[in-house]
Amino acid sequence: MIQKKLSECIDGLPGFRKIGTLDPIINNITFDSRQVGPHTLFVALRGTQRDGHDFIQAAVSSGAASVVCEEVAKELTGNAVFIVVENSRHALGYIAGKFYDYPSSKLNLVGVTGTNGKTTIATLLYQTARFLGFKAGLCSTVANYVDEEKVEATHTTPDILTLNRLMYQMVEAGCRYCFMEVSSHAIDQKRIDGLFFKGGIFTNITHEHLDYHKTFDEYIRVKKSFFDDLPSSAFALTNLDDKHGRVMVQNTDASVKTFSLREMASYRARIIEESFEGMQLTIDGEEFWTPFVGRFNASNMLAVYGAGCELGWSKKDILVAMSRLTPVNGRFEIIRSEEGVTAIVDYAHTPDALRNVLESINHIRRPGQTLITVVGAGGNRDKSKRPVMASEAVKNSSKVILTSDNPRDEDPKTILDQMMEGVSFPERIKVLTIVDRKEAIRTACSIARKGDIVLVAGKGHETYQEVKGQRIHFDDREVIREFFEQQYK
Numbered sequence: 001m002i003q004k005k006l007s008e009c010i011d012g013l014p015g016f017r018k019i020g021t022l023d024p025i026i027n028n029i030t031f032d033s034r035q036v037g038p039h040t041l042f043v044a045l046r047g048t049q050r051d052g053h054d055f056i057q058a059a060v061s062s063g064a065a066s067v068v069c070e071e072v073a074k075e076l077t078g079n080a081v082f083i084v085v086e087n088s089r090h091a092l093g094y095i096a097g098k099f100y101d102y103p104s105s106k107l108n109l110v111g112v113t114g115t116n117g118k119t120t121i122a123t124l125l126y127q128t129a130r131f132l133g134f135k136a137g138l139c140s141t142v143a144n145y146v147d148e149e150k151v152e153a154t155h156t157t158p159d160i161l162t163l164n165r166l167m168y169q170m171v172e173a174g175c176r177y178c179f180m181e182v183s184s185h186a187i188d189q190k191r192i193d194g195l196f197f198k199g200g201i202f203t204n205i206t207h208e209h210l211d212y213h214k215t216f217d218e219y220i221r222v223k224k225s226f227f228d229d230l231p232s233s234a235f236a237l238t239n240l241d242d243k244h245g246r247v248m249v250q251n252t253d254a255s256v257k258t259f260s261l262r263e264m265a266s267y268r269a270r271i272i273e274e275s276f277e278g279m280q281l282t283i284d285g286e287e288f289w290t291p292f293v294g295r296f297n298a299s300n301m302l303a304v305y306g307a308g309c310e311l312g313w314s315k316k317d318i319l320v321a322m323s324r325l326t327p328v329n330g331r332f333e334i335i336r337s338e339e340g341v342t343a344i345v346d347y348a349h350t351p352d353a354l355r356n357v358l359e360s361i362n363h364i365r366r367p368g369q370t371l372i373t374v375v376g377a378g379g380n381r382d383k384s385k386r387p388v389m390a391s392e393a394v395k396n397s398s399k400v401i402l403t404s405d406n407p408r409d410e411d412p413k414t415i416l417d418q419m420m421e422g423v424s425f426p427e428r429i430k431v432l433t434i435v436d437r438k439e440a441i442r443t444a445c446s447i448a449r450k451g452d453i454v455l456v457a458g459k460g461h462e463t464y465q466e467v468k469g470q471r472i473h474f475d476d477r478e479v480i481r482e483f484f485e486q487q488y489k
């Protein structure tokens, strides 16, 4: 167990005011009053729903040894030592690093940001590093890994305490590398404050999370601030095929490197051949086969290659490793029926991802093969993407079944109505709405004939459906397999 004196935890913290004379032992840090016990340092954060300052008394009553906060209420009772700071979130990042002895500085930490492709790139980098014989860690939407030990993920980017704890474990396990997704929520909420990055990768930025960021400009500003804050010792690898690729790195001190499938760049690739089995690519003049499908995945592969080169790995070794990579859970996962139907489960939950996946399928499918798309949109999330996702689905598919994703606290029927608003009247003939996702998937599979393709989009690796605060077991792949097996009997 880590134990430190409070003075060690806050040593060097800029501009704090201490109230109290004691220097208690700290063996736990939390920002949740419900997790407080003796020797705990409680950090009060102002959140989106609640204000942690309202729980200071509860934390102190539960025995908190110290409280970091932005203001202290006069009527508080107890004998905790107060550390008053200007910004508690920033202080938390600093203290978390200090408490765990800055594990990120002992790893080569690479952060991947962008609307789509983060999980894919971070996971493939982790796989590549391990293939090359290095111990490595991963922080991703699907799962976290401390070398080969899996740690369940709750967020795309965990909070800063969890991150430091995971990285501390990675260092203890002998890891040299850590690959992590950096979500825009995490940047905004300072969940990555105080981390030492060796590199940053930008994938793309398109419509997403406007419920949180309000405007696209603000979403861009937040993503860009990740690169603005990178040190000069880091690399910033950006995608020139995205309209905002150059803007992202225009104010960074990091060494800027670029990748592109279209124009001159530090790292370039070309697709030679594509099928549902994979792609033949050339990268840096070397030809190789990858089991991934779609132009967007060629871009992801190139980012992996570029980052590997920036980390000093041998080009040949990277390419050998990359040809052996295995697909990422729930990303373009193919399930074939005995009847000759191809079902594809994919995590596309943004308009751009959906368009990309559909375009990739359309590029490969032959005339006569019908494409049936099953898709929904999450509740308690960006409402403005709903009609756009429906419109993309209808534009690029033969038939569409609109259904529920994770409705969360919303009425699933209302979400479907909002999706329908993106479908013009003449096109509505192509669309069915079925609220029950299982029924929607089964209907799509039963309409499909030999050679047809069913795309089930939005939930990918997820093994649950979130309805009114409850997670009910649900797995798109299970539903498809079960249907295909019954059909064959």
Ligand SMILES: CC(=O)N[C@H]1[C@@H](OP(=O)(O)OP(=O)(O)OC[C@H]2O[C@@H](n3ccc(=O)[nH]c3=O)[C@H](O)[C@@H]2O)O[C@H](CO)[C@@H](O)[C@@H]1O[C@H](C)C(=O)N[C@@H](C)C(=O)N[C@H](CCC(=O)O)C(=O)O
Binding pocket: 031, 032, 033, 034, 044, 045, 046, 047, 048, 049, 050, 051, 052, 055, 141, 154, 155, 156, 157, 158, 159, 183, 184, 185, 186, 189
């Ligand atoms: C909107 C959002 O991002 N919320 C995240 C945020 O919560 P918050 O700061 O708003 O918390 P809050 O509920 O307002 O509470 C404020 C403070 O009071 C404290 N509190 C509260 C109650 C109490 O009794 N005692 C107490 O101390 C809370 O612990 C918190 O510190 O910080 C929490 C701790 O890190 C997160 O768990 C929480 O994620 C929620 C569950 C969530 O759904 N987040 C999603 C949107 C998210 O973060 N997604 C991104 C990107 C997804 C992508 O890949 O596109 C991700 O990185 O996963």
Ligand SMILES: Nc1ncnc2c1ncn2[C@@H]1O[C@H](COP(=O)(O)OP(=O)(O)OP(=O)(O)O)[C@@H](O)[C@H]1O
Binding pocket: 114, 115, 116, 117, 118, 119, 120, 121, 141, 156, 181, 203, 204, 296, 297, 299, 300, 330, 331, 332, 346, 347, 348, 349, 352, 353, 354, 356, 357, 460
């Ligand atoms: N480079 C890319 N450009 C556009 N779309 C992509 C790209 N890579 C993957 N996708 C699409 O986006 C979906 C999500 O991919 P991935 O999980 O890698 O993204 P992510 O950025 O981690 O998403 P999240 O924000 O939910 O964590 C994939 O299932 C695929 O449909």
Ligand SMILES: N[C@H](CCC[C@H](N)C(=O)O)C(=O)O
Binding pocket: 156, 349, 377, 378, 379, 381, 405, 406, 458, 459, 462
């Ligand atoms: N990280 C994204 C995932 C969305 C996945 C989709 N299935 C949904 O629930 O909307 C979010 O939390 O917004």
Ligand SMILES: [Mg+2]
Binding pocket: 118, 119, 120, 140, 141, 142, 156, 181
């Ligand atoms: Mg992800």
